[in-house]
Amino acid sequence: MTVATAAAGAGKHVHRRPPLQRAVIVGVVLGVVSIYIAAVGILLQMHGRAVIVDILTLGQEALLAVALGAGAYVARSERSLGPASIMPHSALAGAIAGACLAVLVLATDALDLRSMFIALSPQLVDMLTFGFDDVWIGLSILVASGAVIGILGALLSMAPRPVQKPVMVGLAAVTFFGVFQELIQIMMQFGDFIGAIRETLYDWEGLTLEGAIIIFVIAAVCSVLWTRFRSRPGAAVAPTPQQARAAKIAKIVIGVLLVVLFPVVAGSYIGQVLMLVGLYILMGMGLNLEVGLAGLLDLGFVAFFAVGAYATALLTADSPHALASLGYWEAMPIAVACSVVVGVLFGIPVLGVRGDYLAVATMGLGEIVRVIVLSDAAAPLLAGAQGILQIPKPFIGSLELSDPVELFFLTLACAAVAAYFAWRLETSRLGRAWMAVRDDEDVAQALGINLVKVKLLAYGLGAAFAGLAGSIFAVMLTSVYPSSFQLLVSINVLALIIVGGMGSLPGVIVGSLALVGLPELLREFGENRYLFYGAALIVMMRIRPEGLWPSATRRRELRAAAEGVDPAVEPATTSLDEIAAPDAQQPGQ
Amino acid sequence: MTDATAGRFSLPQLNKLARFTFVDVILWCLRIGVIIVVVGGTIGTLIKGRYAFAQWFDLFMFGLTIGSVYALIALGYTMVYGVLRLINFAHGDIMMTGAFSGYFIANAFDRSGFLNSSPILAFLGVLVVAIICSTVIAVLTERFAYRPFRHVRGFAPLICAIGVSFFLEQTFRGFFGPSVRSYPDPKWQATPISFFGLNIPSVDVVVIISAIVAMLVLYVIVQRTKMGTAMRAVSEDTDAAALMGIDVDKVVVFTFALGGAMAGIAGVFYAFVFKQVYFYMGFTPGIKAFGAAVLGGIGSIPGAMIGGFFLGLVESVGPALFLDGIGIPAPYQLRDLIAFTLLIMVLIFRPHGILGERMAKKRA
Numbered sequence: 001m002t003v004a005t006a007a008a009g010a011g012k013h014v015h016r017r018p019p020l021q022r023a024v025i026v027g028v029v030l031g032v033v034s035i036y037i038a039a040v041g042i043l044l045q046m047h048g049r050a051v052i053v054d055i056l057t058l059g060q061e062a063l064l065a066v067a068l069g070a071g072a073y074v075a076r077s078e079r080s081l082g083p084a085s086i087m088p089h090s091a092l093a094g095a096i097a098g099a100c101l102a103v104l105v106l107a108t109d110a111l112d113l114r115s116m117f118i119a120l121s122p123q124l125v126d127m128l129t130f131g132f133d134d135v136w137i138g139l140s141i142l143v144a145s146g147a148v149i150g151i152l153g154a155l156l157s158m159a160p161r162p163v164q165k166p167v168m169v170g171l172a173a174v175t176f177f178g179v180f181q182e183l184i185q186i187m188m189q190f191g192d193f194i195g196a197i198r199e200t201l202y203d204w205e206g207l208t209l210e211g212a213i214i215i216f217v218i219a220a221v222c223s224v225l226w227t228r229f230r231s232r233p234g235a236a237v238a239p240t241p242q243q244a245r246a247a248k249i250a251k252i253v254i255g256v257l258l259v260v261l262f263p264v265v266a267g268s269y270i271g272q273v274l275m276l277v278g279l280y281i282l283m284g285m286g287l288n289l290e291v292g293l294a295g296l297l298d299l300g301f302v303a304f305f306a307v308g309a310y311a312t313a314l315l316t317a318d319s320p321h322a323l324a325s326l327g328y329w330e331a332m333p334i335a336v337a338c339s340v341v342v343g344v345l346f347g348i349p350v351l352g353v354r355g356d357y358l359a360v361a362t363m364g365l366g367e368i369v370r371v372i373v374l375s376d377a378a379a380p381l382l383a384g385a386q387g388i389l390q391i392p393k394p395f396i397g398s399l400e401l402s403d404p405v406e407l408f409f410l411t412l413a414c415a416a417v418a419a420y421f422a423w424r425l426e427t428s429r430l431g432r433a434w435m436a437v438r439d440d441e442d443v444a445q446a447l448g449i450n451l452v453k454v455k456l457l458a459y460g461l462g463a464a465f466a467g468l469a470g471s472i473f474a475v476m477l478t479s480v481y482p483s484s485f486q487l488l489v490s491i492n493v494l495a496l497i498i499v500g501g502m503g504s505l506p507g508v509i510v511g512s513l514a515l516v517g518l519p520e521l522l523r524e525f526g527e528n529r530y531l532f533y534g535a536a537l538i539v540m541m542r543i544r545p546e547g548l549w550p551s552a553t554r555r556r557e558l559r560a561a562a563e564g565v566d567p568a569v570e571p572a573t574t575s576l577d578e579i580a581a582p583d584a585q586q587p588g589q
Numbered sequence: 590m591t592d593a594t595a596g597r598f599s600l601p602q603l604n605k606l607a608r609f610t611f612v613d614v615i616l617w618c619l620r621i622g623v624i625i626v627v628v629g630g631t632i633g634t635l636i637k638g639r640y641a642f643a644q645w646f647d648l649f650m651f652g653l654t655i656g657s658v659y660a661l662i663a664l665g666y667t668m669v670y671g672v673l674r675l676i677n678f679a680h681g682d683i684m685m686t687g688a689f690s691g692y693f694i695a696n697a698f699d700r701s702g703f704l705n706s707s708p709i710l711a712f713l714g715v716l717v718v719a720i721i722c723s724t725v726i727a728v729l730t731e732r733f734a735y736r737p738f739r740h741v742r743g744f745a746p747l748i749c750a751i752g753v754s755f756f757l758e759q760t761f762r763g764f765f766g767p768s769v770r771s772y773p774d775p776k777w778q779a780t781p782i783s784f785f786g787l788n789i790p791s792v793d794v795v796v797i798i799s800a801i802v803a804m805l806v807l808y809v810i811v812q813r814t815k816m817g818t819a820m821r822a823v824s825e826d827t828d829a830a831a832l833m834g835i836d837v838d839k840v841v842v843f844t845f846a847l848g849g850a851m852a853g854i855a856g857v858f859y860a861f862v863f864k865q866v867y868f869y870m871g872f873t874p875g876i877k878a879f880g881a882a883v884l885g886g887i888g889s890i891p892g893a894m895i896g897g898f899f900l901g902l903v904e905s906v907g908p909a910l911f912l913d914g915i916g917i918p919a920p921y922q923l924r925d926l927i928a929f930t931l932l933i934m935v936l937i938f939r940p941h942g943i944l945g946e947r948m949a950k951k952r953a
Contacts, residue, residue, distance in 0.1 A: 534754070
């Protein structure tokens with residue numbers, strides 16, 4: 001994503017420049033991007049994960065993608081030149097991107113950058129010089145391969161679409177099966193036949209070369225067949241309503257079966273990841289009511305999560321701080337009710353605060369909750385930094401839900417109920433009132449909407465979802481610590497609903513899978529996830545402000561905006577804007 | 590007679606009472622509660638008399654020191670808000686970049702002995718590098734992250750700013766590691782300055798004086814130079830300023846550069862005071878400084894300075910003065926609580942700040 005935007009940014013600048021200069025600029029921009037991912041440590045982390053054993057790592061693939069992208073971008077923007085003169089330009093762009101990294105390697109040794117930048121380790125130099133002892137040989141290979149791959153990128157970009165698409169799909173499939181080999185191998189341990197397939201594709205370390213080729217071919221063939229099938233004239237006949245309905249039901253049934261069976265097949269690690277995803281889906285749906293529907297940007301959302309968790313802990317834990325020793329099923333509704341009360345109390349003072357100020361005020365409230373929980377002053381009640389331990393797991397009859405997969409089913413059930421409520425709320429009278437408040441508070445009030453009631457309901461109901469998530473979180477960890485309730489949680493939830501699409505329920509699911517599930521699966525990058533979050537927020541706001549899976553209303557609004565007004569106006573602004581900053585904002589020094 | 594008095598008084602007052610909802614009741618309770626805590630705590634503390642005058646003086650000086658850092662950061666918020674109506678959420682992290690670059694230079698000076706052999710030059714060198722670094726980063730963030738949202742209203746710019754904040758923090762974490770690094774300790778900081786029998790840490794004196802100098806320089810730039818005048822014009826009315834031939838893009842870049850420079854200075858001073866740098870250090874002071882900017886009246890430069898000093902003082906003296914008196918254990922842990930409460934109270938009850946209203950009247 002970064003690569004694409006950087007290239008696009010460069011493209012804006014070099015609009016009327018001669019091709020040679022343009023190629024140089026593309027090369028330098030992408031070179032700087034690769035220097036950045038090297039210096040920030042991502043490249044080496046990616047290098048640690050093999051795509052094809054002993055042949056290609058994810059880090060090398062990232063560099064490949066950079067060079068390919070450089071070549072393809074140059075080829076696309078110089079289409080008028082003709083293939084013969086495109087090639088050298090693409091090669092130049094790729095070579096310059098490689099040369100930038102080469103400069104980095106040389107500078108690391110010459111200027112002792114290593115004492116400052118911890119990521120510029122000898123391993124990184126080793127990776128960039130392909131393990132050659134002589135740095136110069138390695139770096140020349142780096143630059144030369146940049147040029148060659150640049151040409152490949154140009155060829156790929158100039159290739160006709162029927163060739164281009166299968167190749168891309170094949171590469172993506174190989175990457176997917178290589179990167180997630182561990183999980184896929186775990187899932188393929190059933191039966192002789194699947195086991196045999198597994199042994200042809202993988203060895204115990206990961207994807208083998210033969211396996212990669214097989215996957216590439218299969219994916220490419222599938223892609224070709226899919227294109228054929230889609231473009232066949234007979235397939236375009238619209239199905240009857242009954243058929244469409246049956247297809248829809250079938251899809252839902254298959255989806256539910258997949259979600260239920262997947263963690264059982266994939267084991268407890270996946271169960272744990274999915275459970276976390278489920279918790280974030282719950283919180284995302286709650287925040288979605290506040291931000292997506294009611295337009296109240298709440299950065300203190302984690303407070304409700306904390307209230308749910310602490311209430312559960314205090315009511316059930318086997319510790320001196322506990323107030324009662326209820327079972328989980330009694331404690332959960334009380335915890336949710338506590339969150340609702342806190343949500344309303346939280347909302348009352350900030351009722352009159354709008355827009356950006358609301359974001360900062362709610363963040364301050366959230367931080368206040370955290371500071372109080374951490375302090376010695378509240379320690380007799382909430383146990384301070386030590387946290388509350390020994391929260392029992394929930395029981396159904398005599399069955400203890402202790403396994404991550406079992407807890408995942410609990411989360412799934414709660415999420416399903418919550419999703420039903422959220423879905424019904426969206427189209428209810430209250431939901432429409434929220435949207436009216438979001439679009440224009442003053443007009444909404446003039447139309448007879450009780451702002452106080454509607455806003456407090458948004459805070460309260462949003463908090464209920466978070467409280468439920470917090471309650472499950474407490475029994476998942478069997479302990480609660482103040483350090484689990486950082487502002488980062490609020491930002492995570494905000495990021496996932498923005499990436500998924502504000503105000504859209506499926507968007508919440510997509511967002512949690514992408515922002516919570518994916519970093520959990522790619523464990524090495526776990527520490528860098530917030531870097532991705534930051535980048536994702538910026539990039540999403542710039543290129544796809546409506547999110548990955550926007551709600552139907554939002555899509556309609558955007559389409560209307562795109563058709564109606566002049567293209568200079570950002571379509572992003574049409575519905576969520578107009579949240580005027582507080583009344584007194586005067587400039588003047 | 591009773592009718593007449595009732596008639597005379599009731600119209601405005603009864604109307605007001607009729608509109609008095611439970612929300613107002615709760616807000617009034619909040620106000621009264623805060624006042625009770627402040628007054629009661631103060632009386633309690635003074636009766637207990639646990640703190641000597643010298644201790645109060647120490648707290649006061651520390652408050653001024655940290656307040657001057659907040660004031661420097663708040664200037665960046667207030668200027669950017671004045672020009673773009675944008676809360677530059679990443680401003681605290683720009684301060685962090687200044688602190689980090691200053692740290693590397695100070696470390697290099699420390700190793701070569703330059704830090705102690707010519708302290709003034711070293712001090713200036715650290716400042717200059719920090720200023721350059723954070724100015725460049727501030728301008729870059731404007732160019733790549735904020736400019737595309739110049740005419741976008743609503744959440745998008747703020748969310749983008751939150752993204753920038755995370756991006757900067759995590760980039761620095763990736764570059765320089767997650768550990769807390771301790772700032773080198775030059776010799777001059779060890780000896781306190783005596784003042785009427787009271788010892789003031791020399792860091793405090795240096796920080797307060799240099800911060801005031803920096804603010805004066807900024808004030809002169811904004812008031813006297815052509816660019817500063819243009820900046821004030823843009824913050825008054827962007828479209829009219831553009832029509833008068835002011836290059837708004839240039840002014841915005843200039844504003845970010847000035848704010849970044851102030852944040853760089855603030856970063857160095859913050860590191861001087863707390864003796865450590867780490868990637869997350871910019872977040873809390875950033876939020877507090879935003880509170881200071883709002884407190885002073887956002888958009889107003891003198892307001893940001895006053896707000897910063899006020900916040901610093903309240904945060905430093907407050908725990909001892911307000912909270913110790915009502916018997917809260919370990920009140921210093923609640924320093925941030927006081928700062929955030931102040932921020933929220935200002936946002937709720939007086940969003941136009943201390944100097945805001947006067948400005949509004951002057952303009953009307």
